[in-house]
Amino acid sequence: MIALDDVYKSFGAKRVLRGVTLQVPDGENTVIIGRSGSGKSVTLKLIVGLLEPDAGQVTVDGAVVQHLDREALTELRGRIGFVFQFAALFDSMTVADNIRLGLARRAVPGDEIERRVGESLAVVGLEGSEAKYPAELSGGMRKRVGIARAVALRPRYILYDEPTTGLDPVTSADMNELMVKTRDLGVTGVVVTHDMRSAYAVGDRIAMLHDGAIRQVGTPAELQATDDPVVRQFIEGRPDERTAV
Amino acid sequence: MEAGRALGDVRTWGPLLFFQMRRLGVDSVPIAVFIAVFTGIVLALLSSYIFTGAVPLYFVGALVGKTVMMELGPVLTGMALAGRVGANIAAELGTMKVTEQVDALETLAYDKYSYLVVPRVLAATLMFPVVTAFAMAVGVTAGWITAINLLDLSTPEFLKGLRMFYQFKDIWFGLVKSASFGAAVALMGCLRGLGSEGGAQGVGAATTRAVVLGCEAILVLDAFWALVLL
Numbered sequence: 001m002i003a004l005d006d007v008y009k010s011f012g013a014k015r016v017l018r019g020v021t022l023q024v025p026d027g028e029n030t031v032i033i034g035r036s037g038s039g040k041s042v043t044l045k046l047i048v049g050l051l052e053p054d055a056g057q058v059t060v061d062g063a064v065v066q067h068l069d070r071e072a073l074t075e076l077r078g079r080i081g082f083v084f085q086f087a088a089l090f091d092s093m094t095v096a097d098n099i100r101l102g103l104a105r106r107a108v109p110g111d112e113i114e115r116r117v118g119e120s121l122a123v124v125g126l127e128g129s130e131a132k133y134p135a136e137l138s139g140g141m142r143k144r145v146g147i148a149r150a151v152a153l154r155p156r157y158i159l160y161d162e163p164t165t166g167l168d169p170v171t172s173a174d175m176n177e178l179m180v181k182t183r184d185l186g187v188t189g190v191v192v193t194h195d196m197r198s199a200y201a202v203g204d205r206i207a208m209l210h211d212g213a214i215r216q217v218g219t220p221a222e223l224q225a226t227d228d229p230v231v232r233q234f235i236e237g238r239p240d241e242r243t244a245v
Numbered sequence: 246m247e248a249g250r251a252l253g254d255v256r257t258w259g260p261l262l263f264f265q266m267r268r269l270g271v272d273s274v275p276i277a278v279f280i281a282v283f284t285g286i287v288l289a290l291l292s293s294y295i296f297t298g299a300v301p302l303y304f305v306g307a308l309v310g311k312t313v314m315m316e317l318g319p320v321l322t323g324m325a326l327a328g329r330v331g332a333n334i335a336a337e338l339g340t341m342k343v344t345e346q347v348d349a350l351e352t353l354a355y356d357k358y359s360y361l362v363v364p365r366v367l368a369a370t371l372m373f374p375v376v377t378a379f380a381m382a383v384g385v386t387a388g389w390i391t392a393i394n395l396l397d398l399s400t401p402e403f404l405k406g407l408r409m410f411y412q413f414k415d416i417w418f419g420l421v422k423s424a425s426f427g428a429a430v431a432l433m434g435c436l437r438g439l440g441s442e443g444g445a446q447g448v449g450a451a452t453t454r455a456v457v458l459g460c461e462a463i464l465v466l467d468a469f470w471a472l473v474l475l
Binding site for chain 2: 086106
């Protein structure tokens with residue numbers, strides 16, 4: 001299980017997280033929603049150890065991430081797949097090489113690597129794209145390769161950073177389906193998004209991050225029925241009163 | 246310190262080393278040769294201009310040889326490669342940093358120093374002397390061809406001057422210097438690239454800084470080796 005306990009994180013004078021506490025149950029998709037700049041992506045990077053909290057602790061499977069030495073952190077990252085907002089594919093490598101890279105690190109045998117490359121590309125519907133370079137792919141295809149790269153590792157957890165941002169509605173729906181399919185394969189997901197349609201489609205639980213802390217956590221139905229004005233404003237997409245015309 | 250620790254992770258950087266040696270070293274030979282040709286020509290003409298009427302002209306060979314092997318070969322090649330190699334590394338790693346490719350690498354359980362820094366620094370350290378050796382040979386040859394075609398000097402006279410003050414140290418002094426230049430240029434490129442922030446502007450600033458720092462490091466190291474080894 002992933003857990004954040006009273007986590008604080010600042011960048012210079014900007015205090016991004018101010019006491020975030022959140023549990024991510026195994027086998028579910030937990031969606032973190034919140035306005036741009038609210039610290040959603042920072043939360044994901046804390047989970048995988050790309051950033052360290054200033055205070056509080058992040059634990060994955062009982063291990064406190066910021067206390068892990070390099071070797072243990074590498075081992076932990078072997079259990080976590082990360083899908084980046086802009087895919088972060090290695091542009092000097094083909095699609096297949098992007099997927100092979102993580103597998104080679106885990107000393108997966110050569111024929112097994114090739115099998116998993118084919119399998120993961122089939123999962124995201126990109127069979128036959130092995131030899132293409134990221135520059136030859138559309139934004140949606142790149143994101144799908146990003147998911148294939150994560151899925152191929154057969155991780156226990158996948159962290160998705162804004163998986164549907166910038167995609168057309170049909171491709172977004174495809175992405176949502178993929179995240180549900182991955183959850184059904186037994187992978188625990190943490191999805192960061194401000195796309196409410198996607199949050200309702202993939203989330204077993206939704207947590208709203210606001211003012212550096214978790215404002216509310218609940219099932220999609222609970223969130224839709226909330227009386228909290230901040231949560232309501234966000235899920236209904238209403239403008240701030242001060243900016244409303 | 247991180248790069249030093251990553252040096253032990255041979256499994257990661259080993260397979261990448263030869264590719265980087267080709268990219269940073271072999272692909273840099275044309276620019277080094279271009280510079281060396283014109284350095285050799287100018288040195289021969291300059292020394293002839295300085296020596297005429299005062300010093301026997303065969304000293305042209307001595308001046309061309311000593312200067313190309315000990316100073317201009319390593320330093321001019323180093324400066325050119327600070328531009329080519331330093332900028333290349335900083336721009337590549339800077340782009341990887343701002344597009345989260347470096348983060349992606351780490352989430353795939355790779356150490357960024359083992360995968361990105363060590364192979365580049367090692368490749369530059371090993372290949373700068375090789376490229377410089379080419380430049381030395383080409384520079385002296387260009388000086389010789391200039392001397393026999395444009396100056397009143399024969400091949401035996403040029404070789405007499407070349408041999409007169411030659412010591413084996415002239416060559417290894419230049420090569421040791423160039424190895425240190427390679428390490429410094431690549432390290433600056435890696436550090437500035439991985440330190441990039443923002444977008445294209447941040448990468449541009451990091452690249453410029455890497456080239457400037459690389460050139461400065463070459464001049465400081467040049468003085469250091471002169472103090473230590475001469």
